[in-house]
Amino acid sequence: MDIDKVFKALADPGRRRLLDLLHQESGQTLTALCEHMDMTRQAVTQHLHQLEEANLVAIIWQGREKLHYLNAVPLHEIYARWIEKFEHSRLGALQDLKMKLEGEDNEKT
Structure with a gap:
């Protein structure tokens, strides 16, 4: 585990909000997560990518849907x-x- 990536990911309030949303209901799509965020879809995607890089979010493809799970x-x-x-x-x-x-x-x- 790269602990620096985890701390960097946790440093941003938007990413912490995404983790809170995934804690409430894991396995959400990007569209579902965007509904609760006050930022563009592209910004949410970038935040999710950083959370995935820090191993805080796991991705599972279900058909054409990409589901995000809290790790x-x-x-x-x-x-x-x-x-x-x-x-x-x-x-x-x-x-x-x-x-x-x-x-x-x-x-x-």
Whole structure:
């Protein structure tokens, strides 16, 4: 995975909007996606191409229709590398707090 391409793709609000639309309903045509975007068909096509280059969108041809599907794997890889490890200590602190609070409640009863 080229993580730089993923971050570059996510940097644009229009591309993030396309990913949101595909998250709501995966397998949409270009025409269906264009209905929800405030840009030209050509601009949507260019954004989809960048998302495909970043492996965030997968294309499947169904007859003459080109369907676009969200591929969340690169997002998960970013989460695992950049977010999860920072979250771990917070979750541990919350678990410790929960155990302390439950321990205090058990001692009172």
